[in-house]
Amino acid sequence: MELKITVDRSKCSGHARCAMKGPDVYELDDEGFCISDGKIVTDESLRTQVIHGMKACPERAISVIEA
């Protein structure tokens, strides 16, 4: 099953917690903002990182849907 990540760039404040909880999923730009908007994850082994990274964002900038 695929998971699609959406990042609301207007909410992202660069807390980087997504990347701490999901280092193999979430990427940050040079200023620490998440650039994984639109990313599709197919690897089942990364599923936990996707969800934990989403939940770790204090701004609720990340949403995940099953694609």
Ligand code: F3S
């Ligand atoms: Fe941004 Fe939230 Fe990650 S503020 S850098 S999406 S923890």
